Amino acid sequence: MSEPLVQIKGLKKYFTMETDLLGRPTAVLKAVDDVSFDIYKGEAFGLVGESGCGKTTIGKMLVNLYTPTSGSILFNGTDLTKLSDTKRREYCRDIQLIFQDPYASLNPRMTIGDIIAEPIRINKLMPSNEVEGRVNYLLNCVGLANHHRNRYPHEFSGGQRQRVGIARALAVQPKLIVCDEPVSALDVSIQAQVLNLLDDLKEEFGLTYLFIAHGLNVVKHISDRVGVMYLGKLMEIADKKELYQNPLNPYTQALLSAIPVTDVTHKKERIILKGDVPSPINPGQGCRFASRCFKEFEGCDKICPELSDVGGGHCVACRLYDKGQIKKDA
Amino acid sequence: MQNELDAVVNEQASEVVLEKPESQLKEMWFSLIANKGAVAGLVIILLLTLVAVFGRFIMPYDPNYSDMTISFQSPSAAHWFGTDQLGRDIFSRIIDGTHISLTVGISAVALSLTIGTILGAIAGYRGGKIDTVIMRIMDMMLAIPSILLAIAFMAALGKGIDKAVIAIGLVCIPEYARIVRGCILSVKENDYVQAARVVGNKDFRIVFKHILPNVLSSIVVRATLGISSAVLDTAALGFLGLGVQPPFAEWGDMLGRARGFIFSAPYTLIFPGIAITITVLAFNLLGDGLRDALDPKSRKI
Numbered sequence: 001m002s003e004p005l006v007q008i009k010g011l012k013k014y015f016t017m018e019t020d021l022l023g024r025p026t027a028v029l030k031a032v033d034d035v036s037f038d039i040y041k042g043e044a045f046g047l048v049g050e051s052g053c054g055k056t057t058i059g060k061m062l063v064n065l066y067t068p069t070s071g072s073i074l075f076n077g078t079d080l081t082k083l084s085d086t087k088r089r090e091y092c093r094d095i096q097l098i099f100q101d102p103y104a105s106l107n108p109r110m111t112i113g114d115i116i117a118e119p120i121r122i123n124k125l126m127p128s129n130e131v132e133g134r135v136n137y138l139l140n141c142v143g144l145a146n147h148h149r150n151r152y153p154h155e156f157s158g159g160q161r162q163r164v165g166i167a168r169a170l171a172v173q174p175k176l177i178v179c180d181e182p183v184s185a186l187d188v189s190i191q192a193q194v195l196n197l198l199d200d201l202k203e204e205f206g207l208t209y210l211f212i213a214h215g216l217n218v219v220k221h222i223s224d225r226v227g228v229m230y231l232g233k234l235m236e237i238a239d240k241k242e243l244y245q246n247p248l249n250p251y252t253q254a255l256l257s258a259i260p261v262t263d264v265t266h267k268k269e270r271i272i273l274k275g276d277v278p279s280p281i282n283p284g285q286g287c288r289f290a291s292r293c294f295k296e297f298e299g300c301d302k303i304c305p306e307l308s309d310v311g312g313g314h315c316v317a318c319r320l321y322d323k324g325q326i327k328k329d330a
Numbered sequence: 331m332q333n334e335l336d337a338v339v340n341e342q343a344s345e346v347v348l349e350k351p352e353s354q355l356k357e358m359w360f361s362l363i364a365n366k367g368a369v370a371g372l373v374i375i376l377l378l379t380l381v382a383v384f385g386r387f388i389m390p391y392d393p394n395y396s397d398m399t400i401s402f403q404s405p406s407a408a409h410w411f412g413t414d415q416l417g418r419d420i421f422s423r424i425i426d427g428t429h430i431s432l433t434v435g436i437s438a439v440a441l442s443l444t445i446g447t448i449l450g451a452i453a454g455y456r457g458g459k460i461d462t463v464i465m466r467i468m469d470m471m472l473a474i475p476s477i478l479l480a481i482a483f484m485a486a487l488g489k490g491i492d493k494a495v496i497a498i499g500l501v502c503i504p505e506y507a508r509i510v511r512g513c514i515l516s517v518k519e520n521d522y523v524q525a526a527r528v529v530g531n532k533d534f535r536i537v538f539k540h541i542l543p544n545v546l547s548s549i550v551v552r553a554t555l556g557i558s559s560a561v562l563d564t565a566a567l568g569f570l571g572l573g574v575q576p577p578f579a580e581w582g583d584m585l586g587r588a589r590g591f592i593f594s595a596p597y598t599l600i601f602p603g604i605a606i607t608i609t610v611l612a613f614n615l616l617g618d619g620l621r622d623a624l625d626p627k628s629r630k631i
Binding site for chain 2: 060063064065089092093096097099100101104105106108109118119122123165168172180311
């Protein structure tokens with residue numbers, strides 16, 4: 001495995017929801033709570049979890065839209081959280097974001113050409129007479145034509161808009177692209193096209209992806225390794241194959257069992273979780289999943305399991321696999 | 331068959347693509363001129379502007395020339411709107427006053443719009459403590475009746491046309507600051523604003539290039555309506571004897587000085603009053619029309 005491009009260590013992001021009269025927080029939303037993982041050069045790291053589990057928050061911290069509460073983000077060995085604002089802006093140029101909703105992510109008052117040219121112009125990446133050629137090149141890369149340059153976003157379909165979003169992200173020649181559910185707002189037929197495009201661009205430009213999604217089937221297509229999140233915590237990280245064949249964390253098992261199967265003769269046992277996702281505001285001490293876990297045993301609601309390697313880069317945060325822990329019903 | 335159909339569809343699609351995109355300005359213009367009231371307002375404003383610029387060539391008399399032997403003449407062929415207490419031709423004075431009313435109205439709005447936009451943009455974009463401080467000061471200004479505040483400013487600054495502009499301009503700042511702040515808050519969290527930050531835009535550019543163009547419509551509407559209230563405020567200050575000083579003809583001042591003769595010589599009041607009403611009405615009509623034209627939700631497809 002190559003060297004890590006991004007190393008996230010103990011990353012936390014808390015949002016203060018309510019304060020008392022003196023401004024002291026009384027309700028804290030722990031969107032991301034002590035998350036650590038690495039993204040290696042040239043890989044696509046998938047991050048899955050249900051809505052509100054903090055995966056987008058991690059993405060936005062990477063691109064400097066949110067400031068972490070604590071923890072560090074090492075990008076190419078530089079800790080982004082310790083840099084000054086101007087320096088950080090410079091470093092963060094190498095990390096770009098593709099947004100979830102292509103209808104909201106393009107400025108309706110700017111032409112497609114301006115949208116793609118803007119990152120090049122403001123960062124002064126090339127002389128102004130070369131910008132147009134570069135924009136045309138980028139448009140062609142994402143499967144759009146040169147004459148689309150003078151048109152406005154409202155004249156395009158969702159899939160085309162997402163292509164524009166991808167071209168904008170590519171414009172600054174980034175090293176890492178955070179794809180924040182880039183296909184979940186698109187039609188299923190378009191999803192495959194955009195996913196294939198992302199796959200091709202990764203090869204062509206030597207990109208690294210942090211691919212955020214809420215379903216394992218999309219991630220299965222594009223990722224090399226997958227991290228599973230639940231309520232601000234990482235539950236499991238493994239190679240894609242390993243994760244799909246041998247899920248260790250009960251949450252991952254439940255998630256995998258929910259993928260629809262096209263083969264009618266094949267009967268799969270589905271794990272139905274009871275209850276709803278608990279509120280991320282002031283969560284308890286123990287495992288976040290304890291209240292819904294079908295393998296919960298004594299102490300799970302008191303002790304928070306650490307993410308630990310069980311061999312071959314397969315990390316899991318569950319007390320079932322703790323060293324010295326007797327596997328009771330696994 | 332299916333392939334043929336696809337080919338036809340594709341052909342049509344490519345034709346559509348080749349068509350030149352209609353600019354938003356053009357679209358707006360067509361939607362504006364479809365509105366009768368807005369067109370009426372626009373025509374009146376154009377006429378008023380022409381009168382303001384070329385007024386000196388069409389006024390039959392010197393607006394400041396006083397001939398006491400012909401004071402209080404009823405409207406006639408010689409004096410269309412009659413003459414006032416000093417024997418000056420009211421028609422000529424109203425034409426002369428157009429220039430002052432429009433200048434004061436538009437420059438006061440320009441002043442308050444500039445300062446208000448900057449303050450509102452800072453408050454809305456930065457948020458937090460700066461927002462609280464700016465907006466509380468604006469609230470304090472709004473708590474005082476605007477004309478009272480304008481009088482206070484006039485008292486501090488002294489009399490004159492430039493001072494009137496400053497006084498009215500300062501009084502109107504909170505309105506624009508509030509509206510700009512509100513607009514910015516509503517677009518600030520949009521993905522495209524975040525996208526602008528991700529690609530490396532500076533805050534200043536984000537506000538002026540990505541946020542303000544998208545909220546311009548409501549600001550333009552507010553500013554157009556604001557001109558009418560600025561014209562009205564100028565007249566009110568003139569009426570109170572604080573605005574433009576004699577011998578300059580100013581509609582409010584003409585009203586104020588003639589109010590003693592409302593029963594004996596009503597035409598000395600009626601015509602300046604009508605001038606104010608028409609001007610205010612024209613800007614209101616245009617403002618309403620602009621609002622309809624710029625708001626895509628009410629726009630006809």
